[in-house]
Amino acid sequence: MSTSDLVPRRAAAQVVAALTDTRVVLISGARQAGKSTLVKVVAGDRLADRRDLDREADRAAAIADPEGFVDSPQLLVIDEIQRVPQLLLAIKVAVDGDPRPGRYLLTGSSQLYGMVAAPDALPGRMETVELWPFSQGEIDGAPDGFVDAIFTLGPALRHQSSVTRADYAARIVRGGLPEATVRNDARRRQRFFDSYVQALIDRDVRQLSDIQHKGELRKLVRLLAARSATVIGANSLESALGLSRPTIARYLQALEEIFLVKRIPGWSRNLGTRATAAPKLVFVDSGLAANELDVDAHALLRPGAQFGPLLESFVLSELSRQLTWSEQAVEIFHYRDHSKFEVDAVLENRAGQVVGVEVKAASTVRSDDFRGLRRLADRLGDDFIAGVVLHTGDSTLPFGDRMRAMPVSALWQVAAPSGEA
Incomplete structure (x- = not known):
């Protein structure tokens, strides 16, 4: 079995x-x-x-x-x-x-x-x-209760972790597709990922859209992996691919509709502004993204590697998984304003209450890492529940009113409060 x-x-x-x-x-x-x-x-x-x-x-x-x-x-x-x-x-x-x-x-x-x-x-x-593919909590038999816990407990939430940077890197390159999680040999897992993406392009994308440039579509997937967890627009890919903006936009839509990538919309209190804000793109499965970049867990930890962007993409996809079963009815966005204040993930429930999440690929957190979260808190007042910087260290630390640094593993190791899912 x-x-x-x-x-x-x-x-x-x-x-x-x-x-x-x-x-x-x-x-x-x-x-x-x-x-x-x-x-x-x-x-x-x-x-x-x-x-x-x-x-x-x-x-x-x-x-x-x-x-x-x-x-x-x-x-x-x-x-x-x-x-x-x-x-x-x-x-x-x-x-x-x-x-x-x-x-x-x-x-x-x-x-x-x-x-x-x-x-x-x-x-x-x-x-x-x-x-979605397996969450980390499903793989580990852990609670996967962060979203319900942070909305219920706010800055009172605490978490200690023994997960190391090397452990996070291994989780990123493994991903959550069931077939990949049972392949411990890195080369065998790579072959699975390669054939998986090619099969999606050859079969599923063709059902959705008139694909005339399959070679460029394959190149697009690799470009998206290199720009994972960044704001993506069709115009920014135009010169790299030599395709028109409408063609690139159509290909991006097709890749989202076959669940290879997910676009995280921009957040604003103004619904009109929200609808037109540029989205951030993440891979549905972090193992696929790492494979497109041709990195294993060891290479991911080298200086200059894509550990930071892939960790952010990993966090955003884990949060997205959790929103499909959390008791809190929550949507996920990202925040970016004209003054270049940014927040990686904005979680908003139907009452308009917000939790901000930043991702930092380091074990040391500084006050400046909360810059975007503080801007968001100032805008929202009492509707701002908590700002969390998820990091690769082991402790939860206070950084002022409603601001906490917390280990990334809180996403799946924290249990929902009693009575929640």
């Missing part, structure tokens, strides 16, 4: 709950993030039919007779629904005629509504559960 069979997924409870009151449930996430394994766990002993659209025979049947394909008196599981998006209309007809909850459990490796061929078929009928 593989590690992916053994590791409990935090998304499982969300899927089970959704099946009790929603007609169609979609588990959406990167290829090989563990969606099929999660489906097996959730389906359990239920009576269920299963279809897999990666299989040619199933795909041909779905195309030939969509209504017949989705006709089932019991739970019907359909893997990789994006392969035949026209099935969504047949599912709509079926659930409108029989509105019982738990009719269909779908998985998808592309964001359905970004697909050229996907009809806007299931508003109000479908709940989407986002599944």
